[in-house]
Amino acid sequence: MYNEYMNNKNTHFIRELSKFFSGLVVADILVGIWVGSGQGYGSIFLGMPLTQPLINIWIVIDVALLLLLLHYAWHIDLPPSRIHKVFYTTVGVLLAIVALLHFLRVAFSVPLIIGGISMPQWLSVIGAIITGFLAYASFHFANRK
Numbered sequence: 480m481y482n483e484y485m486n487n488k489n490t491h492f493i494r495e496l497s498k499f500f501s502g503l504v505v506a507d508i509l510v511g512i513w514v515g516s517g518q519g520y521g522s523i524f525l526g527m528p529l530t531q532p533l534i535n536i537w538i539v540i541d542v543a544l545l546l547l548l549l550h551y552a553w554h555i556d557l558p559p560s561r562i563h564k565v566f567y568t569t570v571g572v573l574l575a576i577v578a579l580l581h582f583l584r585v586a587f588s589v590p591l592i593i594g595g596i597s598m599p600q601w602l603s604v605i606g607a608i609i610t611g612f613l614a615y616a617s618f619h620f621a622n623r624k
Contacts, residue, residue, distance in 0.1 A: 490623065493616050497552035500609075504545045511538040544609070551616050564621045571617030574610045581607035 514522075515534040522529055547570070581603040584591060591598040 489619065493619060494552050496612075497548045497616065501545060501548040501552055504541050504548060508538060508541045508545065511541060544613075547613060551613075551620065567617045567621035571614045571621060574614035574617060578607050578610040578614055581610065 511534055514529055515531065515538070583589070584603045585600055585607065588600065591603070
């Protein structure tokens, strides 16, 4: 009984956190669209020049992240079927690998250059936190009964 209560409590917390992050990602998408429309194009943000290819990658990653967060926030009421458990586990493994790669990049100070732009280390810290949370959420939902 207690385990069921704690599982429901954790699920509720993760759902609410996913809703909150969904709002932040929507705001980030809107900023990306605004910057891409020419308002901030060519400027430098935290040491990175905002070029159109970088803005496009930014928006695509944000849209994928938003879809995953929306799924976690509003579509996890029922116990997952077998195919959902496989989906959650697969997504969890992939996100855990990405989180580990971000962590290793920060731990060993590995430089990362994308499109001729050197990515700062703090991006990997943020990436490790976000992908780590999403991996945890995926495994949590895969193991629900």
